[in-house]
Amino acid sequence: MLRDYLENRLKEKKILLMTHIVLGYPTFDDAYKIIESMVEAGVDLMELQIPFSEPIADGPVILQANQKSLSGGSTVSQCFEFAHKVVERFNIPFLFMSYYNILYKYGVSQFVRDAAETGIQGFIVPDLPPEEGEEYLIAAENHVTSPIFIFSPTTSDDRMKYLASHGKGFIYCVARKGVTGAGTDFSDHLNSYLKRSRQATELPLALGFGVKSKSDVDFLKGKVDIAVIGSETIRLVDREGVGAVSEFIKNLNTD
Amino acid sequence: MIDRGYYGGFGGAFLPEILVTTFDELVDYFNDVKNDPVFWREYEEVMSSYSCRPTPITYAENLTNHFNGPKIYIKREDLNHTGAHKANNVMGQGLLVKRMKKSRVIAETGAGQHGVATATMAAKFGFDCTIYMGEVDVERQRPNVFWMEQLGAEVIPVKEGTRILKDAINEAFRDWVTNMDTTHYVLGTACGPHPFPEMVSYFQSIIGKEAREQILKTEGKLPKRIYACVGGGSNAMGIFSGFFNDRDVELVGVEAGGKGLDSKMHAVRLSSEDASVGVAQGYKTFFLQNKDGQMRETHSVAAGLDYVGVSPILSDLKEKGRVRFEAATDREVIEALSLTIKKEGVIPALESSHAFARAFKEAPQMSKQDMILINQSGRGDKDIFTIADAVSDPKWKEFITKKAEKYNA
Numbered sequence: 158m159l160r161d162y163l164e165n166r167l168k169e170k171k172i173l174l175m176t177h178i179v180l181g182y183p184t185f186d187d188a189y190k191i192i193e194s195m196v197e198a199g200v201d202l203m204e205l206q207i208p209f210s211e212p213i214a215d216g217p218v219i220l221q222a223n224q225k226s227l228s229g230g231s232t233v234s235q236c237f238e239f240a241h242k243v244v245e246r247f248n249i250p251f252l253f254m255s256y257y258n259i260l261y262k263y264g265v266s267q268f269v270r271d272a273a274e275t276g277i278q279g280f281i282v283p284d285l286p287p288e289e290g291e292e293y294l295i296a297a298e299n300h301v302t303s304p305i306f307i308f309s310p311t312t313s314d315d316r317m318k319y320l321a322s323h324g325k326g327f328i329y330c331v332a333r334k335g336v337t338g339a340g341t342d343f344s345d346h347l348n349s350y351l352k353r354s355r356q357a358t359e360l361p362l363a364l365g366f367g368v369k370s371k372s373d374v375d376f377l378k379g380k381v382d383i384a385v386i387g388s389e390t391i392r393l394v395d396r397e398g399v400g401a402v403s404e405f406i407k408n409l410n411t412d
Numbered sequence: 413m414i415d416r417g418y419y420g421g422f423g424g425a426f427l428p429e430i431l432v433t434t435f436d437e438l439v440d441y442f443n444d445v446k447n448d449p450v451f452w453r454e455y456e457e458v459m460s461s462y463s464c465r466p467t468p469i470t471y472a473e474n475l476t477n478h479f480n481g482p483k484i485y486i487k488r489e490d491l492n493h494t495g496a497h498k499a500n501n502v503m504g505q506g507l508l509v510k511r512m513k514k515s516r517v518i519a520e521t522g523a524g525q526h527g528v529a530t531a532t533m534a535a536k537f538g539f540d541c542t543i544y545m546g547e548v549d550v551e552r553q554r555p556n557v558f559w560m561e562q563l564g565a566e567v568i569p570v571k572e573g574t575r576i577l578k579d580a581i582n583e584a585f586r587d588w589v590t591n592m593d594t595t596h597y598v599l600g601t602a603c604g605p606h607p608f609p610e611m612v613s614y615f616q617s618i619i620g621k622e623a624r625e626q627i628l629k630t631e632g633k634l635p636k637r638i639y640a641c642v643g644g645g646s647n648a649m650g651i652f653s654g655f656f657n658d659r660d661v662e663l664v665g666v667e668a669g670g671k672g673l674d675s676k677m678h679a680v681r682l683s684s685e686d687a688s689v690g691v692a693q694g695y696k697t698f699f700l701q702n703k704d705g706q707m708r709e710t711h712s713v714a715a716g717l718d719y720v721g722v723s724p725i726l727s728d729l730k731e732k733g734r735v736r737f738e739a740a741t742d743r744e745v746i747e748a749l750s751l752t753i754k755k756e757g758v759i760p761a762l763e764s765s766h767a768f769a770r771a772f773k774e775a776p777q778m779s780k781q782d783m784i785l786i787n788q789s790g791r792g793d794k795d796i797f798t799i800a801d802a803v804s805d806p807k808w809k810e811f812i813t814k815k816a817e818k819y820n821a
Contacts, residue, residue, distance in 0.1 A: 210706040288416060289426055306429070309429045334589060
């Protein structure tokens with residue numbers, strides 16, 4: 158189970174690292190090499206985003222990666238094949254991240270079942286609140302996999318508890334308002350939000366949106382369990398190529 | 413989440429968590445005003461003193477004689493301030509924004525009519541205003557961009573995706589998730605997450621309320637058929653809703669057939685096999701999408717109909733058989749537009765001309781005892797560049813060329 162894995166890892170590390178890639182971006186071969194470098198550099202788990210044409214929660218960097226992947230011809234079935242390959246090869250948990258229409262068109266139960274059989278351990282679907290997710294939640298339960306829900310700074314305490322009651326694995330806390338990839342001010346104003354999040358659930362907490370540097374990760378130590386690096390590695394690959402990933406992650410990952 | 417707004421299997425609120433609180437607040441405010449008769453009176457008062465409500469119905473005698481069929485009436489939403497039914501929704505939401513004490517409004521726009529209406533409302537009520545518009549639409553609707561900017565709005569051309577209406581909606585959502593404390597998103601059509609389909613239809617229902625009363629007063633009976641164009645579906649919901657309980661009145665929604673169904677270059681969601689049910693932009697409805705669920709490119713000569721989804725309420729009415737959906741091609745639309753201008757001296761927008769085109773196709777088969785009503789959702793002045801190209805007017809080309817030479821000198 159995802160949660161057990163995370164809790165065991167946390168006995169050895171102060172904070173875990175989750176990274177994110179868009180499948181098929183820049184190409185499936187490059188995506189494979191990026192994963193290889195990330196795992197080797199000590200990443201603890203990864204989000205594999207299945208590209209969607211209308212990613213409303215994503216900012217410009219991930220949006221463009223989605224579009225370029227799709228205009229390169231990426232399909233959902235290629236994403237499944239790719240996921241199968243990386244799950245076989247690398248010994249960390251992989252999650253699928255995508256928007257609900259990808260699951261809906263595939264058939265929600267079938268999507269969850271096929272992903273679980275592929276070895277995918279959880280799902281992040283940012284436009285699917287639990288209220289709309291009955292079939293998804295039942296399928297996740299049946300196939301012993303983790304639906305991961307999201308807290309935001311605007312989420313009330315009661316709603317946090319409600320979301321946590323449906324979530325498994327961990328809770329993904331977004332650091333601020335806005336979309337992925339913009340800057341976040343990592344300072345003490347985050348503390349009360351993270352404290353509220355901690356009080357609402359026993360699940361491990363991940364924090365993402367705007368995490369870019371070792372100092373951001375260091376700031377989060379002791380406050381959350383997982384730091385999420387999203388847009389920043391895509392920017393790095395765009396700028397410096399796949400080869401730059403390993404050093405970037407190793408640097409984030411030093412105690 | 414307070415309430416999710418389903419119409420049969422369509423609608424819902426597929427929201428990123430960051431917006432749930434904002435939507436709960438909006439649902440609360442909307443429920444308050446819906447149950448407050450004072451609000452509706454205030455709304456009617458604004459619409460009569462600032463816009464041109466009630467807009468008349470016009471008997472199109474020459475068109476009636478031309479087709480030798482049913483009596484043709486036109487509901488004149490083009491006579492609203494800013495030239496389209498969009499004002500109805502925008503002024504309603506503007507009054508709501510005042511109640512919510514927000515200081516900034518944002519909107520998407522396709523044809524630019526909703527953008528102009530929103531910028532106008534923002535000027536009147538003193539709100540800051542940002543309009544998102546696909547780059548392709550900025551190109552084809554320059555006059556409206558000009559007016560939005562004159563009205564003090566910032567117009568942001570959207571360069572992502574297919575660079576039309578749906579992409580503008582995505583960008584508006586991205587702005588909203590960042591600025592919701594100060595900002596209200598004035599969604600322009602009866603789509604999107606709950607409560608937008610219901611709220612936009614509620615404000616647009618003024619069209620159908622008036623039209624029913626007017627036609628009964630003039631003719632002493634109800635029309636046999638009512639035609640409205642369908643992009644997102646707000647003008648159609650507006651006029652149709654006045655007649656939902658009149659089972660003998662057939663309601664006909666006309667979608668953008670573009671270059672024809674076979675060309676795949678169209679925006680036909682409800683009357684073609686190319687669309688299927690999906691979830692995007694926060695709601696469930698029929699979308700033009702591929703088998704993976706990726707949205708397809710759409711095409712229409714009318715920017716305001718060039719949209720990949722459709723009101724969930726209309727999807728439900730289609731399934732229930734209460735509304736019949738048809739498509740009109742770009743070519744049929746231009747012909748209908750020219751005929752209407754020449755015969756009646758009114759200039760429907762390219763969007764509205766879809767409703768005319770379908771009505772003209774059916775009129776010759778109908779009895780002279782019958783009567784039909786067409787919703788002219790907007791006026792066509794804004795389309796002068798597109799229409800001039802479509803009719804290939806040599807004098808216009810000469811004018812533009814000379815004008816360009818002057819700017820280049």
